[in-house]
Amino acid sequence: MVAFALALMHGVAGAQAQETPVAFTGARVIPVDAPEIDAGVVVVHKGKIVAVGPAATTAIAVDAKRVDCAGKVIMPGIVDTHSHLGGIAGADGSSTVQPDVRVMDSINPADSGFRRALAGGLTTLNIMPGSGHLLSGQTVYVKLRAVPGAEPRDGVVVRIEDLAIRNADGTIAGGIKMANGTNPMRDAPFSSTRGKHAAIVRQMFIDAQQYARKLAEATAPDGTVNAEKAPARDLGKEALGKALSRSAIIHHHTHRADDIATVLRISEEFNLRVVLQHVSEASLIPAQIKEAQDAGRVLGCSVILIDSPGGKLEAVNLNYDTGRILDEAGVLVCFHTDDWITDSRLFLRMAALAVRAGMKRDSAIKALTINGAIMMDLQDRIGTLTPGKDADLVILSGDPFSVYTKVEQTWVEGSLVFDRSRPVDRLHAVGGWGAGRDQEPYFCCFGSGSFAFKGQQYQFGGGNSAATDAADTQAK
């Protein structure tokens, strides 16, 4: 398996690109926050976008390296609000709520999936643990950025710290992963009814509120903590405290309309900030979601579009129309890969299929870029081609929503990180020897096996699936 590691070999790539301005000329530019520009110019310097505009009125520094993009399309780097790449494993089987667990401690940055994500034009990911728990841990926001020295096969190990996005205070950015519905319904020590699920989650937040109150009482106005009065440090409650103070976003797996309503109810009780993830039946209750969004408790819906409905009972109403219906109702919509569920290389396709079902093209582009950024509190840094933002962009061979269009290059923070003309990158774009994974994916509900629920036997797998024998991965 090749290391996840990025280019220095090209003239414009790597560290030098940070020092010399790069001007992309001649492309149809989709800035997202402004009308599309035919034969536009995008200038990047020191990892940031410095200018975007028509060729006639956009200054290009004399020393700028020019990249001719005539006939191409340039759009912002694509944002994926829900990915399981990196061979991750969050919470274990000991409890259904484990807010202390950080998914960043389980990521393998050498996973070939990251290269394939770049081949799909993805530049920012929210990497999350699975949905087999009510709360499966803390997520991490990453950039698939160039790491100097980390050339494929040279043995340099990239750490998650190199890829993680940082908050203003230097801490690593991320949210909290929660789930309801059938995925977290499991035998003891888990629980298997919706009423119990809600009760567990409410008590969890109440306990975290009490912890936060005690901590506040033990903290002097100058910030010093009285160690004798303070509660013993609790990693899980600390993480939940960030959700209660609205600094951490809860990314909530939820499918059925009544389960979505439960998330809205709990987010109101605890004044949380939630991104509704998957939302197979959101199209049944768009007005209620819009109301929660207007109230500041829901940031929007992160939608998955699967080629066919079903796979489990709660997803039988999944459809191609959800993005359009929510968008028309004024709900902020983004898409996500849920990679391994869908392939990061084909993420543009998901938005295109939503357009097939009538979603406005502009909305579908936003759903791949700025809207996802908003749902990760990263809208000031990524998601549009705007001067001052990170120089994350994708160069496409044609229309973003055509099956025939190829991602030709992906740039992150001013560095070329994927170039289809390079054999190792092409390999990961089309597949073939060395591009895949010899290990089964890990996370809830993919693989084979069965479980009993309310007198009904449910099964996964059992057939021509690559993961058929991964019986033990189910819901662990």
Add this chain to the structure above:
Amino acid sequence: MNTLIIRHTSGLAHRAALAVALSLTLASGALAQLAIIGERVFTMGPAGTIDNAVVLIDDKGKIALVGPLASTTIPAGTRTINAKVVTPGLVDARSTLGLSGITNSRHDSDQLERSAPVQPELRALDAYNPQEPLVAFTRSFGITTVNTGHAPGELVSGQTLIVKLRGETVDAATVRPTSMVAATLSPQALKDGGKSPGTRAKQMAMLRAELIKAQEHRRAMKSHADKLAAHRAKPDAKPEDAPKPPERNLRTEMFVRVLERELPIAITAHRAQDIASALRLKEEFELDLILDGACEAGTMIEQIKQAGVPVVLHPMMMRAVGETENASFETAAKLKAAGITVAIQSGYEAYVPKARIILLEAAIAAANGMSQQDALATITIDAARILRIDSRVGSLEPGKDADLAMYSGDPFEYTTRCIGVVIDGQIVSDQPR
């Protein structure tokens, strides 16, 4: 054009070229009941691709003629449908549709019986549910014929059958009640805990033993037939003295049909070494082999070509993991370029998407080195050839079943919609998908 507009002609609708000698008209006696007009018609047959063409459908549900609009007489009163693009109804060469249902729960998952590793006697006929919601969903993309049945995952998991995606009962849907015996040479059909087959070599040993047993049964049947003929030839033959036939055994009988090449054996093999084993078995028993899945077929092109074996390739968007880690979007194009007959299947999916759509899978091949025409062939005429139903479906030719799909543009484009589907001359789907 995103909706299906059906009109009735009020006379000779297209008078542009009515020079009688040149005009195409229906054979006498055949009544056109439906005319489908396409700005582009991919016939996938000898007529090629025709712009501004019409497909006339008779009242028996067969194609009466296909020809340029300008030189075709559409009989008065014929219902007409206009579409940007018309293709033959799509043919899915390998699926578990109707056996692996939308809820993925016990009550609708009949694609794999795990009680024994070798059960070719399991008929798909007894398991296919034409009322399964995913059947209508699949059809709405233009898929009209499907080879479906028992999934890979046991050494010999059962049979497949060919259905049209219409009819309320399996009998009404069936084109061919038994189309293949499905076998699997791969780790997904291995057992743990000391049960067989526990290794790849044991898989082959067990398959060979079954086929040898079938050879013996065939010999015994032949010997019995000879003795019976001799017995009956005697003038004083008494029925009670007739030689007893060998005992019947459904399993062995199925293997005899495979040995007789009355049925192909579809062997699911992804790794090159498993493909090689399938070819070895074919050679030893002179089987009619279809390679199924065949992830690494791109590395075995010469061997597959020499064996003259068709490939029913995995869905292009199959996950590249474990034994399929080397999957490539370009395999279909490579096989086609080498002259191998290739179909792209929807296959079996354990979780999601519960039903893959071959139209969307072949689109990925069309975007990765395959021509639009060749990619369309993998889900029409070449799939029909592999299934040996190309005399009935897979192309738009006079006399064939009137199975058609209509699209708002290039069928492979993500944003194109399927606007209508016709099976045996009947409109079975008219909601844009």
